[in-house]
Amino acid sequence: MSGWPEDIETKAGQLIAAFSERGLMVATAESCTGGLIAGALTEIPGSSSVIDRGFVTYSNDAKIQMLGVDPATLDAHGAVSRQTAIEMVRGALSHSKADMAVAVTGIAGPGGGSEEKPVGLVHLAAASRGGNVLHREMRYGEIGRDAVRMATVRTALIMLEETSEN
Incomplete structure (x- = not known):
């Protein structure tokens, strides 16, 4: 069907089917993935009944x-932080009609890392309206830019699924 890895395509298809059946809408807020999460979801036929919108907020100005x-928050913690990911997911919900959202911000590499925030560090947050906010800090390591981005898509899809269960 597409150029997506089979596991991502399968998970995206399961989410679209489940959310469609339940009448749930989703928004994404993406930095390091540049829209790949929304892309994986919209690859699935019928996704128009589930995906409300996606925000690609690569720069700090876009996040603001x-x-x-x-x-x-950006001054105190930086773009790649738990706090920023949580504000991004809350912003995606408040700036959309979605029932749930996922947000990601990280360092895909190959450059841009530091000892404190190495290449492969990604913060993800997922939330539903009136629900708890889930946060995950992933340290994928220096596995290559594409691999960090695909690993982030996988984790984001799992977090959306977990959020829908709450």
Whole structure:
């Protein structure tokens, strides 16, 4: 069907079917994945009944303007942080009609890492309206830019599934 790895395509298909059946809408807020999560979901026929919108907020200005991330959060913790991922997912919900959202921010590499925030570090957050916010800090390592981005898509899809179960 597509150029997506089979496991991603399968999980995306399961999510679209389950969310469609339950009448749930989804939004994504993506930095390091650049829209790949929304891309994986919209690859599935019938996704138009589930996907409300996707925000690609690669720059800090985009995170502030499109999602309402507080500049003080970015100054204090940086774009790649638990706090920023949580503000991104909350912003995706408040700036959409979605019932649930997922947000990701990380360092895909090959450059841009530091000792404190190495290449392969990704913070993900998922939330539903009125529900708890899930957060995960993933350290995929220096496995290559494409591999970090695909691993992030996999984790994001799992987190969406977990959020829908709450």
